[in-house]
Amino acid sequence: MYYLKCKSCGHLNEVKSEYLIFCSNCNKKLENNYSDWIKRNSEKTFDDWKQLFCTTETTTPTNETSTPKKIKGLKYWIGFAVAFAIFYAIGQLGGEKIAEVFRKPAFDKALMKTASEINKSCPIMVDNATRLDNAVALPDNVFQYNYTLISTNIDSVNVDDVKNYLEPTITNFVKTSPDMKEMRDNNVTVNYSYKDKAGVFLFTISVKPEQYKDGN
Numbered sequence: 001m002y003y004l005k006c007k008s009c010g011h012l013n014e015v016k017s018e019y020l021i022f023c024s025n026c027n028k029k030l031e032n033n034y035s036d037w038i039k040r041n042s043e044k045t046f047d048d049w050k051q052l053f054c055t056t057e058t059t060t061p062t063n064e065t066s067t068p069k070k071i072k073g074l075k076y077w078i079g080f081a082v083a084f085a086i087f088y089a090i091g092q093l094g095g096e097k098i099a100e101v102f103r104k105p106a107f108d109k110a111l112m113k114t115a116s117e118i119n120k121s122c123p124i125m126v127d128n129a130t131r132l133d134n135a136v137a138l139p140d141n142v143f144q145y146n147y148t149l150i151s152t153n154i155d156s157v158n159v160d161d162v163k164n165y166l167e168p169t170i171t172n173f174v175k176t177s178p179d180m181k182e183m184r185d186n187n188v189t190v191n192y193s194y195k196d197k198a199g200v201f202l203f204t205i206s207v208k209p210e211q212y213k214d215g216n
């Protein structure tokens with residue numbers, strides 16, 4: 001057993017743990033207590049500290065053994081070994097797939113963040129006939145823009161004509177716009193959903209990775 005001598009009262013404090021900070025006799029803070037010392041000497045160990053500041057001389061022998069501490073230490077190492085083995089196994093068995101699983105939620109979050117950024121400025125007119133109402137991140141890596149054609153009534157137009165007119169422009173935009181690079185790099189399906197001026201659903205143009213990866 002090691003003892004740390006109190007500079008105030010001379011009491012020899014038993015060093016039972018690393019957390020001996022106050023003298024058990026006079027309650028003053030012990031100079032050279034381990035907690036403070038290790039902050040200044042982070043490369044050193046508890047044993048180094050005991051060698052430097054403690055004494056083994058004693059008039060009150062103790063029958064306490066160090067067995068409980070050893071068991072705790074062993075458990076720690078077993079725990080560490082198991083954690084390391086699992087980590088190692090993950091690395092060995094299909095690390096790519098698992099990395100994918102870890103990466104995916106991060107990108108889903110990025111998509112949601114993009115949507116909420118866009119929504120801060122919505123609704124907004126993107127041309128004199130089209131209003132962007134909002135954007136939304138959907139499951140399965142789908143990002144959707146919701147538009148309203150403000151002067152269009154479903155009964156007065158041929159929906160297929162409008163869709164066929166818009167589709168090549170939109171597909172080309174997703175395929176080539178620098179603003180869409182992030183979407184392309186992450187294989188996002190980009191939806192453009194349209195409603196008429198009364199809020200009646202018209203059509204959705206869906207641009208999938210296989211369309212914009214075409215010819216790349």
Ligand SMILES: [Zn+2]
Nearest residue numbers: 006009023026
């Ligand atoms: Zn003291």
